[in-house]
Amino acid sequence: MNTIMLKAYAKINIGLDVLGKRPDGYHDVRMIMQTIRLYDKLNMKRIGKDEIILKTNLAYLPTNENNLVYKAIQLLREEFHIKQGVYVELQKHIPVAAGLAGGSSDAAAALIGMNRLFHLKLTKADLMKRAVTLGADIPYCILGGTALSEGIGEVLTPLAPMPRAYIIIAKPPINVSTKYVYENLKLDEQTKHPDIDGIMEAIQTRNLVGITERLCNVLEEVTIERYPVIQEIKDTLLSYGAMNALMSGSGPTVFGVFQDLELAKKAFYQLKVQGKAKQIYLTDVFNRRRG
Structure with missing residues (x-):
């Protein structure tokens, strides 16, 4: 295997709680993470030259050691003394700096790709252990699906799959x-x-109403106060039939959860007309775990 194509899926936070600040400056969190069917693509290829070449469709993204994909590849190249180089084409579709873990998911895919391309025989747990040195969300992005995230985000407990729902981003x-x-x-x-x-109880019993009526993100209070447009987008989604709407991560992306596809399409159209959101996607939850 000299080439591989991987999908790097975005995530949303069904619930996000912050318990307090740690002595090391990080915060202890307790979150429910959920993968959605919105993804970037990584095409990875082994090359003879001893270097990492990273290309992307977004001109403003760094393509050197300031990119998490580059860092992930370099981490395993150094550990396993890999002399062959790697060529990567990164096609970005997940909004950047949006609270959707796009960069973290790209790095997770790069670690998985390196493991397969160079037959490193690392388990998922092995990859997740290395991933946390690059970023707190990356272990979850390797796991995927529905999960409880604790600590600084690296302590993960897989949960039952979230019920089928349509998601507007x-x-x-x-x-x-x-x-x-x-x-x-x-x-x-x-x-x-x-x-x-x-x-978690509502997820276990596949109770979508029970899940959505509990959607809550403790960070919203800070972000919405500074950027009222986030609340305006939430209000639009709710007024056009969302079961509930929430900011993901630290923002500014808002997601709405719909049980009815036609209602979701109408809400999608209204957001397009209003112009308050620059990037809008209609997708659904994605429960398959990473291999």
Whole structure:
């Protein structure tokens, strides 16, 4: 095998809770992560020259060691003393810096691709152990599906698959600093925390209503206050039939959950007409775990 094509799937947060700040500066979190059928593509090829060549369809993305894909490839090349080079074409479709783990998913796919291309015989657990050194979301992106994420995001518990649902993804034309959101997050007795245990119970019983009525992201309060357009997108999705709508990660992307495809299509059209979101996708949940 000299070439391989991989899909790097986006994620949404069905529930996102922050428990507190750690001595090391990170935050302890408790989240429900869910893969959706929106993905980037990585075409990877072994080459004779001892180098990493990364090409992408977005001119503003770095193609050197500042890119997580490059870092993931270099990590395994150095550990296993691989002298052959790697050529990668990265086709980005997941919105960038959007709370959808696009970069983390690309890095996860690169680790999986390296494992297959060079027959490293690493297990999924082996890959996840290495992945956390590159980013807290990357182990989950290797796992995929529905999962409880704890610690800084690296402690993962696979859950039963989420029931079938249609998902609208809408990213407004703004960028949100994750650092800013966490620095301005105030956790006190007034903070509304998500019912993570209740969401897990609803997932286990395949109760989509029970899941959606508990959607909650503790970071929304910070991000929406600074960027009201996020709430405006949520309101549009709700007014056109979403069971519920939520910001994913630290934002600014909003997702709406629909049981009815025709309602989802109408909401999709309205978002297009309003122009409040720059990137809009209609997709669904994706429960297959990574191999």
